Amino acid sequence: MSAPAVAIDRLTKRYGSLTAVDDLTLTVAPGEVVGFLGPNGAGKTTTIRTLLGFLRPTSGSCAVLGSWPGRDVAVRRRIGYLPGDFRVEPAMTAHHLFAWYARLRGVGLDRARELCERLDLDPTRRFGTLSKGNRQKVGLVQAFLHDPDVLVLDEPTTGLDPVVQREFLAMVDEAARRGAAVLFSSHVLPEVERVADRIAIIRGGRLVTMSTVDDLLDQARHRLELRYAAPVPDGLLDGVPGVVRADVDGYRLTVVVDGPVGPVLRAAASRDGLVRIDTVGDELEDLFLAEVR
Amino acid sequence: MLSVLAHAVRRRRIGLIGWSLGLLGTVALLAVAYPTVRGNHELDRTFAGLSPGVRQLLGLADGGGLTSPVGYLNSQFFANLLPVMLLVFAIGAASWSIAGDEAAGTLELLLANPVSRVRVAYARLVALVALLAVLTVVSGAGLVAMAPATGLTTGLTWPHLIAATVAGALMALSYATVAFVVGAATGSRPLALGVASTLAVLGYLVEGLAAAVPALRPVRSVTPWHWLIDSDPLRHGLTWQAWLLPLAVAVVLGALGAALFARRDLR
Numbered sequence: 071m072s073a074p075a076v077a078i079d080r081l082t083k084r085y086g087s088l089t090a091v092d093d094l095t096l097t098v099a100p101g102e103v104v105g106f107l108g109p110n111g112a113g114k115t116t117t118i119r120t121l122l123g124f125l126r127p128t129s130g131s132c133a134v135l136g137s138w139p140g141r142d143v144a145v146r147r148r149i150g151y152l153p154g155d156f157r158v159e160p161a162m163t164a165h166h167l168f169a170w171y172a173r174l175r176g177v178g179l180d181r182a183r184e185l186c187e188r189l190d191l192d193p194t195r196r197f198g199t200l201s202k203g204n205r206q207k208v209g210l211v212q213a214f215l216h217d218p219d220v221l222v223l224d225e226p227t228t229g230l231d232p233v234v235q236r237e238f239l240a241m242v243d244e245a246a247r248r249g250a251a252v253l254f255s256s257h258v259l260p261e262v263e264r265v266a267d268r269i270a271i272i273r274g275g276r277l278v279t280m281s282t283v284d285d286l287l288d289q290a291r292h293r294l295e296l297r298y299a300a301p302v303p304d305g306l307l308d309g310v311p312g313v314v315r316a317d318v319d320g321y322r323l324t325v326v327v328d329g330p331v332g333p334v335l336r337a338a339a340s341r342d343g344l345v346r347i348d349t350v351g352d353e354l355e356d357l358f359l360a361e362v363r
Numbered sequence: 364m365l366s367v368l369a370h371a372v373r374r375r376r377i378g379l380i381g382w383s384l385g386l387l388g389t390v391a392l393l394a395v396a397y398p399t400v401r402g403n404h405e406l407d408r409t410f411a412g413l414s415p416g417v418r419q420l421l422g423l424a425d426g427g428g429l430t431s432p433v434g435y436l437n438s439q440f441f442a443n444l445l446p447v448m449l450l451v452f453a454i455g456a457a458s459w460s461i462a463g464d465e466a467a468g469t470l471e472l473l474l475a476n477p478v479s480r481v482r483v484a485y486a487r488l489v490a491l492v493a494l495l496a497v498l499t500v501v502s503g504a505g506l507v508a509m510a511p512a513t514g515l516t517t518g519l520t521w522p523h524l525i526a527a528t529v530a531g532a533l534m535a536l537s538y539a540t541v542a543f544v545v546g547a548a549t550g551s552r553p554l555a556l557g558v559a560s561t562l563a564v565l566g567y568l569v570e571g572l573a574a575a576v577p578a579l580r581p582v583r584s585v586t587p588w589h590w591l592i593d594s595d596p597l598r599h600g601l602t603w604q605a606w607l608l609p610l611a612v613a614v615v616l617g618a619l620g621a622a623l624f625a626r627r628d629l630r
Contacts, residue, residue: 126627143478143479144477147476147477149475151472156472157472173366175477
């Protein structure tokens, strides 16, 4: 395996008595996409902001391409960063921002133009007049416009509609294919599972899981929603292996499954009138419950 | 660096136009009102009876009357209105330059680019000086252009008018760098505004009270207000006290602000 493009080593960040990040170790190799998951307030943003050099580590270290961007200004040229709360002065146009940042990073504007077209963004409008989704597109374009070697994206899909979201995931995929390392934070698993090679889960500032997406999905609890043509009796799934919880609400049965879903589906289908099955996210909270047990 | 500087100036351009018009309007009003004041010697007698402290604050310490161009300009403009207008503008701009931008969430994005915090801090400081310089030029040029028409410059030379304008701007700059250093060190815009404004108001009060309260004189001698009013640049030109001291304060605080900004966590 090649030297990691992002290396976070035993990072701790404290604010007074509050420990926001606790002894966290995480690497991202070139060409790898790592999904950085955790509930709100888990320390994802603090980790990312320390990695970028906006905050100083209390102990431990972090490096991008061998040096810490807080000290090494030049390495920032090779980083594309999207903050969790992306904001631009309301009076500035996206075009102005792209031109300015492209100049600071020493690249042209061709790529920015191409990305605007791809995401269907009109760069001539002032930031203050844009919708939430369009603002987020501005953030994406500025992060990708210099084809960086490392992409650090803090909840990048916030406010994007599904079409743009798909386009964005394709952009991440392409970046990884040309060798970029991508660290991609989110609080929901389905968003990252399609593009991520590995998933890191952080909770209370500590890394609780680091595994491949496949392994994680094998371990993950599942939440299924079953709809019937007639009211469901209580206790339909009693005694079925893997059922953690089953809630009946009229025609609908919501069930949380730990492990293989086969037995549950067999039991569910044994009752006449099963109309449809929906997978309702693999909710992170459920995953966490599994992790900390 | 240049693009960061250009951006900081550009962002204030609307405000700058407003302040320029305000200063020009003030200067025009002063010039238009002067002929009425000039003939009113009752005013001179009234002001002669004021305490030395108040006379000092009004820039009348040398015994000049209110109706003379020097007395009129000092008491109505150079010892109060102009420095205060420049102060309000400069403190506002300075507390925005790092802390305001940081609170708005737009500074972090810039610092993800290959540009160091120290350079951003200096660019913002230079932008502040440039903005203040524009207002200084506008005010000075307005005065030089409008005042002669109503006899307001009789006995005054251009260099002294310019000197008084520049001295006011430097005084404002010294307090603005207080806002800059507090904002750079803490990232709090309200704190930057509060500390700088409080110091400026206290400086003005101390300057007024010190004539009557000898105990305050040592304090007075370290305030930019005193350096401005005591040196009376409209009469004596740009003495070292009027330009070197505030400039030294600005340079030291500016460098301190940049250094502190480079060594702390962003908010």
